[in-house]
Amino acid sequence: xxxVSEVFGRIDVLCNNAGIERYRRAEEYTIEDWNxxxxxxxxxxxxxxxxxxxxxxTTHGCIVNISSVQAFASEPQISAYAASKAxxxxxxxxxxxxxxxxxxxxxNAVCPGAIRSGMMEPFIKDQPDPEEAVKAxxxxxxxxxxxxxEDIAHAVYFLASPAASYIxxxxxxxxxxxxxxxxx
Numbered sequence: 001x002x003x004v005s006e007v008f009g010r011i012d013v014l015c016n017n018a019g020i021e022r023y024r025r026a027e028e029y030t031i032e033d034w035n036x037x038x039x040x041x042x043x044x045x046x047x048x049x050x051x052x053x054x055x056x057x058t059t060h061g062c063i064v065n066i067s068s069v070q071a072f073a074s075e076p077q078i079s080a081y082a083a084s085k086a087x088x089x090x091x092x093x094x095x096x097x098x099x100x101x102x103x104x105x106x107x108n109a110v111c112p113g114a115i116r117s118g119m120m121e122p123f124i125k126d127q128p129d130p131e132e133a134v135k136a137x138x139x140x141x142x143x144x145x146x147x148x149x150e151d152i153a154h155a156v157y158f159l160a161s162p163a164a165s166y167i168x169x170x171x172x173x174x175x176x177x178x179x180x181x182x183x184x
Contacts, residue, residue, distance in 0.1 A: 004055075011055035013160040016045040016088065017066045021081035021119060029080050041084035045092060053105065060104035062164075064156045065092055067111045069175045085111075089171050097169030106168035108159045113175025114138075115147040142177030 005011055020040045022033050045065055056063065067089030070082040093109035100107055114120070114137050127133035138145040155174045158164055173179055 010059050011052055012059050012061040014048060014052040014056060014061070014063045015066065015156055015160075016048050016063065018044050019066065019068070019081075019085070019119065021078060023077045024080075025077055026079045034080050037080045038084045041081070042087045045088045049092070049096065049107075053100065056105045057100075057103045062106040062108070062160050062168075063096065063100075064159050065089065065107070065109040066152070066156075067093075067109045067171070069111050069113045069173060069179050071111060072173075072179055093171055094169045101168060106159075106164070108164070108167060108169070109171045110152060110155045110159065111171055111173045111175070112152050113147060113173075113178040114141060115149060115152060117149055120146075140178075141175070142181050145176065147174065147176055 018040050020037055022029070022037065024033065049063055052063070055061070065088035068081070068085040070078055071086040071089040074082040089109045089111050093107050097107040116134065120134075124130040124133055134146050151174055155172050159167065159170075159172065
């Protein structure tokens, strides 16, 4: 973080966006699987925040954690990922928001649903008709499509902008209505 500050002069926004997943039944996860998932998704978010915070404090910056709808409602064979993403969404955004508010640093989370990103690619490439597989996923989402990376970028941009200056400790779900359907 010091190097980033030296090159750019300041840090205004930290977006914790790293994430990995592995689909397995809970008893099939190895200790190595569990460690790599939690180290990347949970510990990585914490460490980036810890080391960026002194710089964000001087700029009254903000932190946006990228989590997942899996933090709220999971599909089978993704328990380690879901557990690791629940922390940045349900705990870090609220608890760190309380800790950092007095210094003017806001902390929020974005929880994407199905997004056509690198995480989706291993599933898609193994399908007989990858584009039809994406369309089939889209048909399960109330808005009728799989999200694009830009959908998440717009949400992060909003939370990092002055338009969100009174928002901290919030979780913004960007999933095309998927959780709304699951909640009924």
